[in-house]
Amino acid sequence: MPFADLREFLAFLETKGELLRIREEVDPMFGIAAYIRKTSDIQGPALYFESVKGSSVPVVGGLFATTKRLLLALGAPDHAQAVRLLVESMENPIAPVLVPGGLCKEVVYTGDEVDLGKLPIPTYSSKDGGPFITMGVAISRDPETRIRNVGLYRLQVKGKRRLGLNAQQLSQQLYRVEAKNLGVPVAIAIGTIPELLIGSQWHAPYGVDELGFACAIHRAPIELTKATTVDLEVPASAEIIIEGTVLPKEREIEGPFGEFTGYYQPAVPKPVIEVTAITHRKRPIYLAGLTGMPTTDNHVLKQGSIEASYHLALKRNFPGVKAVHVPNCGGANFLLIVSMKKSQQFEARSLIAAAMSLAGPKYVIVVDDDVDVYDLEKVLWAVSNRSQPDEDVIMLPRLLGAPLDPSAKSRRTMSAMGIDATIPLDRPFPDMVEIPGIDKVPDFWRK
Ligand SMILES: Cc1cc2nc3c(=O)[nH]c(=O)nc-3n(C[C@H](O)[C@H](O)[C@H](O)COP(=O)(O)O)c2cc1C
Ligand SMILES: [Mn+2]
Structure with missing residues (x-):
């Protein structure tokens, strides 16, 4: 369903009893993760942490802890229709639109003013290598073709202006140019409309701009605005934008991280982002998301797009x-x-x-x-x-x-x-049992 920004989606969820406010102070070191784990395990509501230790920024988490909320985000009555909508959106992309200005740039920090430590970035699992941004939509371009890529990659906080990157196609963009000592500019949008988060989950062939898919899910062009320190466009209504460059030929140990399998991914050397700006809306909201033993935000968020792409691939033949x-x-x-x-x-x-x-x-x-x-x-x-x-x-x-x-x-x-x-076609198979008149029973259980 088209939402103008994350706040609209949150307000919508609140009217459905799908968002609960947590007023007591919660610690980003494991505390937020523990709450999200709990609500995920009971198929409970998304959580709005009003008071987070060490930061003035509130946190929302568990937004995609249940399939029900994924369907609410898509405006789909059931899982099958959600996948159908995603298949249609992959086949009929819509271009985004560029607008001047944008709420995401209401507050701007550049250069030495940048401090990732001011954001309430959670540490999730006990052996994680540090705090991780897990719901940031990374937008970048192939430096040669200039074709955009959109993906959601975890980012490990390594300093005031330094992030570790564990990425698929964004890393491929880096591998293509770093021999020439070129880095890859990137903008990371945190707290976007749900359609962009869902759209980021299409593992499309390299060279396909997933924003077209996201706009189609949104059923309208998503508004983009120029970033502040990099030559990229960012979602104008996002809560927070982190801008920077994936550095050429630099690798640092990243991880461990508690992954979607329920097991840790071990620490190995990975590319690094040097942050050049943080911009945000006034009174921004930080979006957290859990990854770990199923079911978590990680599973539900990617599920529909994976199903839609498999559906397309298999249906062809x-x-x-x-x-x-x-x-x-x-x-x-x-x-x-x-x-x-x-x-x-x-x-x-x-x-x-x-x-x-x-x-x-x-x-x-x-x-x-x-x-x-x-x-x-x-x-x-x-x-x-x-x-x-x-x-x-x-x-x-x-x-x-x-x-x-x-x-x-x-x-x-x-x-x-x-x-x-499937039932074999080359030999008789028994009749399935059925009861006549089942369709005539009234909905006696509905009050
Ligand atoms: C919460 C969450 C965290 C994710 N973290 C990563 C990650 O750290 N690295 C990664 O390669 N993919 C991660 N993914 C999956 C990618 O976002 C997804 O495969 C996407 O399609 C990748 O885009 P790309 O094909 O353009 O690289 C994550 C997905 C979710 C929902
Ligand atoms: Mn891609």
Whole structure:
């Protein structure tokens, strides 16, 4: 649903009972994380921390701790329609619009005035290497093609003006130019409209500007304004903007960090950002987000975009694909469930082979289109009743795997297993039980 800024989304959530104010002082060192962990585990409300130890800036967290709030952000009545909206948005991008000025520049700090320590940046898990910015949308350009990239990457606070960077395509931009001693200017937007956060989660091919996707989710151009110290445009209504440059040929130890798998990612050398400006709205709000054992902000926020991109990739060759689910328990990554209307014997098996090549799904389950992929009990019912392990399980060793799999024998390797839980077409299958008149029962449980 189009929101003008984060504050509008928060006000909307408050009217739905989906945002709770915490008035007692909370410590950014583990305290905020503990609260978000708790609300995530009980599928509770997002939290507005009014009083944060050591900072005058309030913090919002757990915004995407539940799928319900992701659907509220998208204005989608259910999970399937949310994915449909995201698929349509990937196929029909909208360009952003440049506006003069912008609330995000109401207060400006540059050069020596910059101090990341003034922001209430939380430390999340006990062995984390320090405080991490986890919900900052990084905007940058390929220095040669000037094509924009938008991604959300954790940033470790390393000093008043220094951040550690653990990035995918932003790092690729750096690798392309650093031999010429060039850095990559970057702007990090914290506290944006939810559509931009969701849009940042499309792992699009290098050279695709994810802002087009974000604007399509927003159903209108997102307003951008010129950044202050870098040649980039930033979301005008963001709460906080951090500007800087990813430095060429510099690496520093980054991490450890408690990751979405529920395990730590160890500390290794990573690129570094030198911060040149912090700008913010008057009385800014800092947006925190938890990563850790499912389910957290990390899983819910990326889930829809991953499902939409898998849906597009698989549908191209398998037109019978109906729905795609990457459950949070699989890190919204390692486990993929697809429903399809099968028209050929073995079609589901071929789909499994295709899905295994997406370098993420380690387990792939395919069900018929009468099974709701978002209902894990029904999915496991189909596995239990419609498949035989000797015929319907496919195992492939030695494949390219997703990063961070704690069980991988070496980096980015995996084996994969598929279960074809669709009804075989080459032999009779029993009739499913049904009860006539179920559609005529009134909603007697509704008050
Ligand atoms: C809360 C959260 C934290 C994330 N942290 C990282 C990170 O530190 N590094 C990373 O590469 N991806 C991270 N991701 C996933 C990326 O944002 C996502 O894959 C995105 O599509 C990457 O954009 P890119 O393909 O343009 O690099 C995170 C996602 C979420 C929701
Ligand atoms: Mn990208």
